[in-house]
Amino acid sequence: MSAFDNKRDSNLVSRIIIFLSPFLILLFFAFIQILNLSYFQAEDFKTQSESNRLYQSKIAPQRGFIFDSNNILLVENNIQQDLEINPNFIENPTIFLRQISDLLEIDFNQIESDFYIRSTGKNAKEPYLLIKDLTEKQIAKLSVNLNKIKGAEIISSFSRNVLHKEVMAPVIGYVGNVSKEEIFNNPELKSYKSLKIGKTGVEKDFDKLLRGVMGFRIQERDSFGKLVRNISIEPPSKGKDLKLSIDFELQKKLLNDFKGRKGALVAIEPKTGLIRALISSPSYDPNLLNTINDYEEVKNLFSDKDSPLFNRAISGQYPPASTLKPFVGMAALEAKTISWEKEIFDSGEYLVEGDQRPYKGWKEGGHGNVDMKKAIVESSDVYFYSLAYDLTINNLSPFLEKFGYGEKSGLTKNESKGILPSRKWKLGYIGEAWFKGDTINMGIGQGYMTATPLQIAVAYAALANKGEIVQPRIIEKIGNSETVKIVKNNVFLSDDKNWKRIEEALLAVVEASNGTANNIYDRNIRIAGKTGTAQVKSIGETEYKLLREDKSLRDHALFVGYGPVENPKLVVVAIIENGESGSAVAAPIVRKAINLYSKNEK
Template sequence: MSIHRLKDHWREQRMFLGRVVAAAIVVTLLAGLLMYRLVDLQVVHFEHFSRLSQGNRVRLEPVPPVRGLLFDRAGRALAENRPVYQLELIPEQVKDLEQTLADLQALGLVRAEDLPRIQGQIRSQRRFEPTVLRARLSDEEAGRFAVHRPRFPGVDIQARLARQYPLGPAAAHAIGYVGAVSEADLQRLEGANYAGTAQTGKIGAERAWEDLLHGTTGFRQLLVNAQGRTLQELERNDAVPGRNVYLTLDLELQALAEAQLGERRGSVVALDPRNGQVLALASMPAFDPNLFSMGLSSARYRELQEDRDQPLFNRALRGQYPPGSTIKPMLGLAGLHYGVTVPQDTVYCPGWFSLPNHSHRYRDWKREGHGTVDLEQSVAQSCDVYFYRLAVTLGIDRMHDFLALFGLGAPTGIDIPGELDGLLPSRDWKRTAFRRPQDQVWFPGETVITGIGQGYMLATPLQLAHATAILANRGRGFVPTLLAGVENPVTGQLEPAASRPLPALALDPAQVEEAIDSMVAVVHGERGTARAIGLDSPWTIAGKTGTAQVVGIAQGEEYDEETTDERHRPHALFIAFAPAENPRIAIAVLVENGASGSAAAAPVARALIDNWLAREAD
């Protein structure tokens, strides 16, 4: 067989061409896949991968805003900012977070009680955002960290502005304080706007106007190296500072109210009846809000909480006390309003009162009685028997409805948080509270003691001041406010806050004047219970003393102040406004366990009235 017959050239050629075509197809497919991937990376997903690339060398850092300041009505500083050293951590730059926190704790730079707050904040924000470990470091602590800084990548000291209260405890319950941002705070706040922010308002004005005071967080893009060190600032969007807030408080009047209370537990609230502005809101004892802005230890906080004098308790808004005889002018006005009495009607007071067919005696504070009294003298001398009878005549339903017109038993609506309701008893309230059957809901004896502001009735000092202001303004009231105005950050002009008027009460002007005249007789009458403060007054003061029992006194027993434990003595109260004919200030004073409204509370009101009206006259 010939060798040429064993070789098939055509077949080999076809096989070669097939292999070339297959290789070309494979090369084409691979080239197409490569081109597709290039287009996908560089065109379709360019923005996405560009951002990922930037993240390797560019860090976005928040720029916290400067918190706005708080001033009183005259522009005196109540809350300022001062530079401090702040210890911060950036989670994405820390390899072992738990060990880092443990090492910082060992150096005394992080407190054990702060760890839950720190860990919660780290979980709630993005890993490139700084977390505040300590809001304020002392110079010694800053130096200690500087020595050990190489051990803590991702942890550094930053110069920040921190809250400072130059007046210390003065007006602490009204101003409030700032504290570390908690997980609960982050749920109510806009998280992105609090990046890099260590503190937020907790109570008082700091909490009420947090949105105005905080401002808007900015950011800056930083070029950093592999170790996280800043090489260059690429872009900056400046933060918008918070707005300055002016309060209606008068610092001089506030300081006087607190000085008048001194070491005693109590509260003073002063309002301008013409617009509802709060001139003074004192609750004593107080606390230093700087303790909270600096970072209060749990041990110190527990000590404040367990103090039996309760310095953290805002007595002005949250203290609920029997109003005692301070409601008598309003109750007398209720008698006139419903037509169950006239100013000239008289009642004989033998020193006690009994319901028909009952032997129980409801005693008057004056054992021998007041004799025959009319409306004016019953208020001036604070005759209990007159108001026992009037309460029974009116009945609990009309008493409730009329006193509610003056804001008792409900929040006043003041623009700082924390206010409690007080309690204005009624049949409906008792039916719900005690789940009593219809025929056992309310008893006549409960009506009797409600007539002198005892029993179930409770009111806060703010409510008493608010009710006094409505009466002083002849039935025209305003929602109490602490906001005087907000400073425009662009123009620097103060934008005043508008007052919030309440619907005017439908009262007979002549009857209102009868009630006011009876309060004037309390201070300026010959037998008025507060005549001691009216003897040399250059203005006409309308007032009413009150005493609220803390513990009951059994039938046949007598109250002996000297043998009674100090904390079991009655609370002393006094409400007042002046000048009576054209009121410019309305006041409620409460002195816990002060025993006598005329001796303990009335002089405080007189001091504030003198101070305010004398300065207004200048």
């Protein structure tokens, strides 16, 4: 070969090297980048790759069961299958949702709007339940086709099921999603966001116990979101079971008497404070709210003008009316402004100097000469007007307070306190000074004074206990541990015999021929009690007759009683709204409750 050729050859080789070099340089940079990734940033990428494959998810605990005092199951959990979707794995939402809607035969627009509401929210990338409570047919279809649909998975969850719906609703309450406000008030709820928590009733008061403890699960998932394996599982622990003090059979039978009526009933065991029946009528089906499937129904429930969701037994504030009279009498005895024997003439109306308008008694013409016992038995208004007038509010209010009027009984946070008026209260709330007339009205449990059926029951339980104020409770057992009786207060009277004498008077209300509740007299099980007629509007007799036409303005009928007198087992308060006559409407229910309960106890 010639030198020229050699030169040309080396020219060729140099050209090869020249055109090889850019790729060598590129490879060099690539190597630097690999070094950077797998040496200098390795830890960072290791974490990223872990978070890629590992998913931590919560396992919902099962809510505790609820039983009645005879261990009848009241609330259980249904297992339901839901469709959970993970937005991270959905490539094309429209195609995805179309697949789902075709497969499950559900409205595309519905799930599309659900999806977009959710996907524009704060937790857009978190998995959530798109379709709840799948039918068996849907589950069957899904389990065959799910492996073709990226980002969807069937998971099971629990839904709350109240077995005896209306009967137990006011006691049990219902559950619902955790609201922002609830998390604000109790940050602990943040980790229970996926669960439903108690909104009212026992479900709310004992939510923390019923709720249980969340479990956790770390899963390895592939890029399609499909489960590869469970890496670790910490199982959830079921919430505690509750045994209520409620006697379900009693409650059920008593609810029958409230059919078509608005009202409330509280039956409490005076010695223990255990509530055996608690009724608020009209009631509702808590399952409608536990698993909201039909928004229309729920809307109707909330807008019902009879307010079935309102618990009248613990939150309804009624004038205690004549049921307050024994306490007014006792207050006067304590203040020594009256004696058992002293008679007052009841002409049917009570006049106070300086007042134009007479204070009318419920009975036209009055009761004639009445002493304390007769005044209670016949429920003389004029007698107690006079008593209250002499007693003054400064003596009356503090005495009533001892029996729990004007304060929460301690059963639940949701109860109302009622109103126990005083000079200070009126100035603060009404902005007016206290008038003598206010005291007079209060003497018969009217005017500003209000109390919940529960408060009346607690006060009468104190009468049955001869002064022992027991905190009411509705839970007998939490898990395996029994709840204990709490004595809130002991009321002492200057003369201990007065307890007995008041009881005799209350017994006579039922048993004397002139007693206002003589209609429920039963010699076998003796009941001491007191009727009451709470005025919805305070007006005179003649005006009332016109007003009666509007049923919602008719007086509320009250009766509170306890029995058997020898050994009181149950104190029962019954209020029938617009029922007018305490003796005719409310007293028979109380009689029935005490009879049923005493028989069961034997």
